[in-house]
Amino acid sequence: MGVITVENVSRWYGNVVAVNGISMTIGPGVTGLLGPNGAGKSTLIHMMGGFLEPSAGALKIDGQDIWGHPEVYRHIGLVPERESAYDFLTGEQFILAMARLHKLPDPRGAARRAIGLVEMDYAAQRQIGTYSKGMKQRIKMASALVHDPAVLLLDEPFNGMDPRQRLQLMDLIRGMAEQGRTILFSSHILEEVERLATHIEVVVAGRHAASGDFREIRRLMTDRAHVFSLRSSDDRALAAAVIADGSATAVRVTDQGLEVEAGDFARFTRLLPRLAKESGVRLREVSPSDESLESVFSYLVEK
Amino acid sequence: MSTAIHDIGYRHYDGPRQKHGQTVRALYVHNLRTLFGLGRGGKAKVIPFALLAMMMLPALGDIAIKAVVKQPDSFPMQGYGYILNPLIAIFLAAQAPVAASREIRYRTVPLYFSRPVGPRDFVAAKFGAFTTALLLLTALPMTVMHIGFLLTRQGIVEAASQPGAFRDVSEIPTVMEATREWAFGLIGALLLALVLSSFALLVAAYMPRRGFGIAAVIALYLVSNAVVGIAQGIALTRSAYDLAGWLNLFTPFNLVYGTQVALFKADGGVIAAPPPSGTGIFFLLFCVIIVAGSLAALHARFRKAGA
């Protein structure tokens, strides 16, 4: 039901390899495709959307090959980053045309609903050429939603949107994911992905670097020490205790508290309460300071 | 946490700057390179260089005939551009949008005008570059042909001096005569380049979509040629030779070649209806008006696009 499988897909242009042997499965829910610019995210999404033939490997939706099979478009909605809609049509004419091309039984109703979903009713009678960037994004979104697809592919969908529109779009995407749809969106803005995606796929330099929940990924990065921020009633005493114990590789005393680099995450988490109790120090705050997506991401990119 | 602005070494540039002329020259060189696809990858070079090669063919053929067969008859020098006008027209149509409408299409004109470049410099650079490109198309083959003549002349004279030769030595143009033809040909080529480029740039500047710009330039060329041709045909059957001559004004290649016939004694047999005698100066004036008018309109167009 709306599952995209990418099977060892590569895409190269002469000597340049844009996508290098990527395999992944995108299922229901919101998946964020994350990667720096030039990592191959757009190329991958275009291949998933049937616009680019993979040089090797296959992309399938529910087992059916995407490339060369226009029937799959009943189930896929694609919002491209660069291609803009027909400037000379009004928003309503455009969405209506899209609905008709999908051979929907009630094109007008579907068009109206799609326009309402992206809150573009007020501008639907104006020509798309007069829209602002954010409005163009939203009308493209509507064109991808009009046929109620099971899979939505969004290439940098938040580009050019103001904060309010971004929140709206996030709510919309969450709502659709709750209905069981499969939504994949690409971005290089970490906050967006952190807020919205339940599952991330990280692509770096054409390779699939990591997938899953980003906190889990962090835990898997065992060759990098975890950093914790601690605030307690007596920082220096705690620092001494932590150093003495030896499970920490570095401790830094700042005026915001302690920063501890723990080589062995599991041991340290069990150790800390005991150390605090033994030194008679009350712990006020313990938080991981590098579990953000940003640190995960920069780690993966540097690798 | 105090607020401060940090000195990270930003400096205002106070040093020597180049003169204004350098800016215009840089724009000119850039536009000229773009017209021949230099600096833009292989595909952009194909059409301009292919057309240039096709323009060279008659000149090369002429040299070959002179060297091998030793015949003094040559491909017309002053009429070179006129005879090959379809090729020049294609170059004109294909490259005018490249010169005139790219910046308008992608809305980068304001970027230029926010520097010490105004519409006047911008238009001057483009006009200069396109004129140079068109001039190259005609002047290069003409010059090659002339050099070929100079090199083979001795051989032709010798062949004609043989008893039983088909031609008399006196029929072979002297170096003086041929060089004069070549010089007039160059002036004609310059005039043609000026008239064509100003007009084509104007048309292309109003058609930002590349395909339609090409079509518009070609449409004007073909339609004006056809209508004038038909009108001249009818006039000639009614023996209205003067009227037929005046009609040359309304299509660009005939306009310029007519001027050449009237002012530089180009071969009137090449076109259907040579202009009436004594009208050369009027034809020239018409050329000037077209160039000036087109440039003025082009200036206005770019000023609007850069607003």
Add this chain to the structure above:
Amino acid sequence: MNSTIASLTLRGMLGRRRAVLLFLLPAVLLGLSVVLAATGYDTLSTSTGVLHAFGIVVLLPLLALIVGTGVIGPEIDEGQIMYVLTKPISRASVVLTKFACAVGLVVVFAVVPVWAASAIMVGPESDVSWAFAVGALQGGVVYAAVFLALAVVSRNAVTIGLIYALVWESMIGGFVAGSRNLSIQSWALSSVDALTSATTVNIGSSATTGLILTAITVTAALTLAITKLRTLTLATAD
């Protein structure tokens, strides 16, 4: 034939500046024919000369070029074709609908004006008018198919089409007798010749050959367009 695609295509073609060019060309032909008729110069030879030299040699290929490339070229260039290709519609349907639009536009802006110009000059009863109209239709159909295929295959379709029409058909096609069979213009003119008894129209190549070549070329061009569209890689997708 998909009416939505047709509507999108026609709306795109008939917007503002492009429409000016489409109206301008036949207007010149009609204007010319009115002037000739009014001033009494519309003899049979002049009229057929005008219809040949302007109608078939200039108006028809130019209009077919603008229309044939215009129904699909700009959409491919700007990537909007994506909105049509990401629908469960066969590529054949897309190409054939656009081809039908192109032919329709050629009929309105070239064939009908040619017929009208001829009617103005030599009168509607003369077989010259119908002959030229049919020839224009035949030529227009082939030109449209070839230029449409060209637009799918190359981004320089207009220039290549121009080189064909101006260099090949006028310069070479006129001089080398055998190459007449490779010139769309001469196929159209051979049909005109066959349909009219007017002695001023005399082409010298067989109309049947022209018709066969027409059918073959149209089929080949449309098949090429459909095949290429299936594997189209958008320029913006790289």
